[in-house]
Amino acid sequence: MELLFKQRTGDSKNTEKSIIAYFNGKNKPQISTKIKVKPSNFLNQKVVKIYDKHRINALLDRMRLLFKEEQLEYKRKGLPLDKAVLTRVVNEALGITEVKEGEIKLYTEYVPLYMKRLDKMKNNSGEIGLTKQTQKTYKSNINCYNRYEKWRVENGYSPMSLQYGTIEDMEAYQDYLEDEMEYSADTINKRIGMVVAVSRHAKKRKHKVSEDITEYDVPSKQPRKREDIVFLSNEEVELITTPIEDLPDYLLNTQRIVILQIATGQRISDTMNYTSSTFTENEGEITGRIRQQKTNREISIPIVGERAVGIVKTGLFRAISHQKYNDYIKELGKRAGINTITKSKMVVDKRLKEVETEKYKLITSHTFRRTALSLCFLAGIPEYHILNISGHSRVNMLYRYLGRDEGGEQRTKELREMMLKAFE
Structure with a gap:
């Protein structure tokens, strides 16, 4: 008797399906492992052709090992294996434990x-x-x-x-x-x-x-003083996304993440979760279907940049911690020549201070998201499309995030001009 894996049956081959754990006993009890992959990525009891395959296969191997241990223990006690064994094996492998x-x-x-x-x-x-x-x-x-x-x-x-x-x-x-x-x-x-x-x-x-x-003091509803919002110009976006000679592997990987974050305009926490199943291709056009953690909404974003398309087609990137990403993008910005002396407010020794420094030192993961949304705004893309990308529920929240026209004065001016033309 051994632990085996299969997938739930279904018509679509492009939809991720759960991997089911079961053993070939009399009643064949089964339980979901809570791991989902496309059928084309699950062959011969193993996950293949996706970036996360090594981690997932290690989990499946861990389940097999735990099952063998449970099997020996039950045999020693003269007890039949049941579904509770499967539940315990899967939960332990996934790190889900019942705490007293x-x-x-x-x-x-x-x-x-x-x-x-x-x-x-x-x-x-x-x-x-x-x-x-x-x-x-x-x-x-x-x-x-x-x-x-x-x-x-x-x-x-x-x-x-x-x-x-x-x-x-x-x-x-x-x-x-x-x-x-x-x-x-x-x-x-x-x-x-x-x-x-x-x-x-x-x-x-x-x-x-x-x-x-x-006894922690729950924060007041007034927002804390923030660092200045930093954007990149079109020229700076080109600099940081263009291939750079002699980049070490970790910065090449970082650059791939940067390109996709700018292409999709998502938070870095969502960007790091991209897998091959996030993107689909239909008649040569690639679309990203992204589940936003904050809103729990799935959005669709066309991938149009040549470099972004190339990254999607060549295996995406290796996910890294947010801290490493924020460190690496500054180094990448320095190598790319984003060194214009810039005045800005930034946190130094836990205090907000006015500084004058090279721009690459001010780059954070938010810079690329804000840059992407701002470029959409400047290109004249309708606000409802930008709201769909950003996940903001209201226009004024989007404007505040981009540091643009928070009070609506510019929008009022534009409306006045349009109404004057309409009622001439």
Whole structure:
């Protein structure tokens, strides 16, 4: 008896399908591994022809090994294998573990226990049970924090400890919400408030919880002072995307990411998730279908730049941490000659200061997203198309993000001129 894998059947060969784990016993129990690939990328029990194949195949091999260990243990005890074995094997390989309340050390370990108690909590009227809408809001806030923890680990930091969490941990989450997710001040207030609420709930249940978390001051709804918005001109975009001689491999890979981020105008957290299945080709035209983490919407963006098309057709890129990306793009900008002396506000030693420096030092992952959206704006692409690309829900939010005409004076002037012509 051995652990085997297959895919769910379906008509479309271009749609990703779950890989199913099962063993060839009497009843053939099966369970989804939560891993999805296209049928053309799953052959002979292995994933092939995609960038992530090595990681996924390692997970499948890990499941096979764990299954053999469970099989030996059950044989020793004289017990038949069942679906519970499959569930345990898949969850352990994926890092999903059931934590007992007395063993909780991390904030994320307490969250599942907190979620199980939503139906037993008191609402504002003092009655037992929260409304479905309130529970939905709680789940949304917690899903956001889980994405942050994933981002945190990818950037070389350990998960936040429930007992030893610090003010710096909370400030780092606030920075993530502001800079990576681009949330409004009101949304940031709610997201941070949820972490504080969950931690206080854990403290009431006699868990050891850091006061730096439970007593953290939820940020006011006024946005903090920000660094100046930095854009690249068309000429600078050409410089940083043109092939550069003698680039080391890590900067060649970084340049490929830059080209696709400019081509799609997405946040770097979404860009790093691109896979071969993100892009489809029909009659020579390539389209990116991208699931935005912040809005949870799938958008379609045509890929039109020659360099971007070439990257899609030649295997995309190796995903790297956001911290490395922000470091590498400055080095890439320096090699590309983006060295115009620029005045700007930037954070130095945790303080916002006016500086005068080479422009490449001011480049961040947001620079390319803002540049892409700004170039669309200047090219006269209608606002509703740009909103679809950016994920902003309102025009004034888009304008604020681009640092353009926040008060609407220019739009009012343009409308006045058009109305004068219309009613002459």
